[in-house]
Amino acid sequence: MKCLLCLVFVFSLAIGRVAAQPAGYTLVEDASALEQEFRGSAATVRSISSSFVQEKKLAYLDEVVESKGAFWYRDDNSLRWAYDSPFHYLIVIKDGRFFIKDQGEVKVFDVKSNPAFKLLNDLIISIAKGSVMGDQRFDLQVYEGARDYLLVMQPRDAQLKQFIQQSEVYLDKESLLALKVIIRESETDFTQISFVNRKMNEPIEDAVFDVR
Amino acid sequence: MSRLRMLFLMFASACWLSLHAGPPDSLSAGPSGVLGAAYDSYLYQARIGFKAHRFSGLILIKRLPSDGSIHTVFMSEFGLTLLDVRYRDDEFTVVSGKDFLQDPRLLKVLFNDFRLLLQDFSQVPGLDSQQWVLGEKLKFRHHGGTFVYRFQQGFEVKEAVWRRGLFPHVRMKLERNEAQQVQNIHFGHRGLPLRVEMNLVKYKGL
Numbered sequence: 001m002k003c004l005l006c007l008v009f010v011f012s013l014a015i016g017r018v019a020a021q022p023a024g025y026t027l028v029e030d031a032s033a034l035e036q037e038f039r040g041s042a043a044t045v046r047s048i049s050s051s052f053v054q055e056k057k058l059a060y061l062d063e064v065v066e067s068k069g070a071f072w073y074r075d076d077n078s079l080r081w082a083y084d085s086p087f088h089y090l091i092v093i094k095d096g097r098f099f100i101k102d103q104g105e106v107k108v109f110d111v112k113s114n115p116a117f118k119l120l121n122d123l124i125i126s127i128a129k130g131s132v133m134g135d136q137r138f139d140l141q142v143y144e145g146a147r148d149y150l151l152v153m154q155p156r157d158a159q160l161k162q163f164i165q166q167s168e169v170y171l172d173k174e175s176l177l178a179l180k181v182i183i184r185e186s187e188t189d190f191t192q193i194s195f196v197n198r199k200m201n202e203p204i205e206d207a208v209f210d211v212r
Numbered sequence: 213m214s215r216l217r218m219l220f221l222m223f224a225s226a227c228w229l230s231l232h233a234g235p236p237d238s239l240s241a242g243p244s245g246v247l248g249a250a251y252d253s254y255l256y257q258a259r260i261g262f263k264a265h266r267f268s269g270l271i272l273i274k275r276l277p278s279d280g281s282i283h284t285v286f287m288s289e290f291g292l293t294l295l296d297v298r299y300r301d302d303e304f305t306v307v308s309g310k311d312f313l314q315d316p317r318l319l320k321v322l323f324n325d326f327r328l329l330l331q332d333f334s335q336v337p338g339l340d341s342q343q344w345v346l347g348e349k350l351k352f353r354h355h356g357g358t359f360v361y362r363f364q365q366g367f368e369v370k371e372a373v374w375r376r377g378l379f380p381h382v383r384m385k386l387e388r389n390e391a392q393q394v395q396n397i398h399f400g401h402r403g404l405p406l407r408v409e410m411n412l413v414k415y416k417g418l
Contacts, residue, residue, distance in 0.1 A: 054291060056291035058285065058293075089257075103259065103268075162310070
């Protein structure tokens with residue numbers, strides 16, 4: 001269960017405090033209009049497929065652990081999130097079930113009967129759709145830059161705070177989809193996930209969400 | 213009385229030989245530890261089985277020449293750091309870790325496992341590398357237990373055990389790739405339904 005929560009927290013985009021306004025961004029004082037816009041945009045998303053690059057940065061060790069993969073989302077709440085390099089690890093969400101495939105072994109969990117997986121399910125999908133705004137589990141600050149919006153989120157839940165200090169979600173101004181996500185655990189320890197080669201609203205076959 | 217003295221001398225001699233059977237010609241020529249000294253980092257994908265439970269994650273083993281330490285960082289596939297343990301001056305300390313991993317019993321198991329893998333032979337008191345013989349096992353007492361290292365060729369460790377009393381408490385088996393890097397690591401524990409498998413996913417040399 002605790003490991004499961006770790007999984008949740010990583011995707012949770014939970015946040016800590018922003019000590020200062022990020023350079024190149026200005027605070028959006030009233031984000032309610034923007035939130036409406038985000039919700040409207042998220043409602044039009046039928047599918048997304050994208051590659052991603054994940055960089056785990058441990059500054060105090062002068063180390064970056066890079067991994068790559070791809071994800072596919074379809075608006076029937078199906079999601080495939082796959083790491084391909086340098087290791088293989090797969091998460092698939094479909095039909096209310098959560099599948100994890102690790103080194104050939106598949107584990108299956110029922111999302112509804114498991115609150116942690118329900119939370120993880122919701123968070124992954126909200127990230128994929130760019131609809132993280134309005135999530136009551138987090139305190140949110142919105143910043144506007146030249147080309148993107150920056151959402152800074154703080155977890156309200158004490159347990160979440162224990163895991164993640166601060167995160168930022170960068171949303172493309174035009175598509176309102178996530179360009180990159182930074183999950184900060186400390187000043188010197190954070191994970192950045194950048195999305196590349198994204199395709200929107202293209203048909204995705206059922207087979208993509210098969211665990212194979 | 214002289215028989216007793218003779219018996220004692222034979223026993224002491226046997227103990228001495230037993231403690232000093234093993235590798236290198238000298239510490240400078242032999243390995244400073246199982247992973248050697250010519251690496252910057254190893255990244256492993258790890259699978260941990262405890263009773264019926266299965267967990268997975270990544271383990272980064274990173275040398276920091278600046279302070280002579282080796283860090284072992286346990287993290288999730290998504291990058292979340294769960295535990296950072298530092299090995300320096302022959303001691304393990306927790307640099308940071310999530311609360312649920314700060315259980316002293318769990319840390320003791322982890323430290324025992326990773327001592328087998330990471331401990332610096334040159335830090336073991338009384339271990340004279342001049343006595344090591346190529347191809348033979350290395351056996352010594354340290355930290356209240358007995359360590360035995362077996363080599364496949366040269367001074368490349370293929371198996372190691374840590375024991376207290378007669379039976380091994382922890383057994384570590386290694387497989388190497390063509391470049392002789394430690395590719396797979398398996399930890400087994402006596403009396404504890406815990407299995408740890410580590411598979412190398414990335415190696416960074418100096």
